[in-house]
Amino acid sequence: MFEDIRLLGSLSKDGVFVYDIPTEKFVYLNDVLPRIFEIKKAELVQQPSLVFPLIRSEDAYYLRHRYTQLLLDKCLTNNEFRLQFADGRMLHLSLDAYLIAEHSVIVGFVKDQTLEKEHEDYIINYGAKKDTLLDMMTHNLSGPLQLTQNILRWMQQTYKHDAPADIHAQLQLIKNNTQECLDIINDFLQEEHVESERIFVKKTRFDLLERIYNTLEKIIALNKDRKFRIITDLENLNITTDSVKFFQIVHNLVSNSIKFTPENGEIDIMVEETDKTFIVRVRDNGIGIPVRLHESLFERHTPAQRYGLNKEESKGMGLSIVKSLTHLLEGKVSFESEENKGSVFSIELPKD
Structure with missing residues (x-):
């Protein structure tokens, strides 16, 4: 032998x-x-x-x-x-x-597998930049376009009988083109949310805290009007799971907190471990979630989807993706929330 x-x-x-x-x-x-x-x-x-x-x-x-x-x-x-x-x-x-x-x-x-790891880190960083760009699209494009829609709607109603027909035609043309832009953005965001669920799980070993620091660094760059903290007693925490999917889970949870936390609000990421699992909690002091929405919060396309504080439109996908990815990684997700006092979302995943 x-x-x-x-x-x-x-x-x-x-x-x-x-x-x-x-x-x-x-x-x-x-x-x-x-x-x-x-x-x-x-x-x-x-x-x-x-x-x-x-x-x-x-x-x-x-x-x-x-x-x-x-x-x-x-x-x-x-x-x-x-x-x-x-x-x-x-x-x-x-x-x-x-x-x-x-x-x-x-x-x-x-x-x-050093080269493979370097390539994986490149993919993670590329994904972080991509998701940062998506956030920019959501905040910096969707908001103004939605405002334009509202102004056009007001103008059409206010000057319904006073403006010439050709003016109304031009207003309707602008409104239709604005809606097409919104539809393109929303369709693109929806496809990006769904795509990762169709990709198989590839587990690798990495430092969870390092991944969270890198994720938060990209998010802070676009959200300097909120206060972010990482709270943990751990110096490092090496775990074995799908690093790309873990990144998306954390990114979606933090992005959701940003959407419903006002300027100068606080968003904390807390990390702890048990013998066989690790727990990541994303806590904010935002507007919280009404009790009537709790039951359907993680479902896709439900009444739980709400506009953000800056009128960001929700497609009802982010939290459902968090739930799906967490289950793919053999973990569980939960939340606690009180209206006008904030929310805490928790994911628990196996270390190996």
Whole structure:
């Protein structure tokens, strides 16, 4: 069997190893693994512990937990961790491990996915910029266009019998063109909301607090008239879930709070953890939600949709998307709200 693994290791572009648990040494490793860890092969064979100082401390704790799980399940895949080198470089690695030979040998495959992670971060940042642009469209385009519609409607009613027919025709033309612009914006926003539900879940390991800071940074840039805080006792919190969908959940919740929180209002993002889950709460001191809307709040296209404080039109999609994405990630969402006192939305998701 080990001959087959050696043959596989000689062909693989990933690191391949066989680790003997009783002796705590590698009985085989291919040439790729030492290159990944930047440790000479002979030294790595004799001292596997040389890799430990390179592993980020929070990831080392995670790997110890996964090792205990491996002894029970005999197979664990996609165990992500990071290496931090003295010159500041960081590698993102993924480990697949299998327990064989009467529970005394581990066969492992280590993949360098640094480039994939960098691409994923690019997608996240691109998504943040895209959603910031959507917010700009909602606040800076929809509002004025809606105001234009109201003015045109007032003019048509006020001068219904006084203005010449050609003036009324021009007013109606402007009104129709304005409505077309609103329809284009709303259709685009609706499609953007729905799209992510049709994409499969891709779980990766990342620092939740770092992702929230990055998300909030983009939002604050467009909403300097509100006060934002991140409240937590944690320095970092590495979890394994779909980072893109998590970003959209947080972004939608914060954007919803902005819509119903007045200028100089406060919006807090609170993060805590339990043994197996983490909880993110978005709290505001806005206008709150009437009791009559509570039951249907997370449903799509319901009477719960309301205009924002700046007359932003709601398509009744944002919170329903939050609920759908949270369930996709095997979590749950809840809220508490009192009219004229604010709201708190909470999501609870598994760490792994």
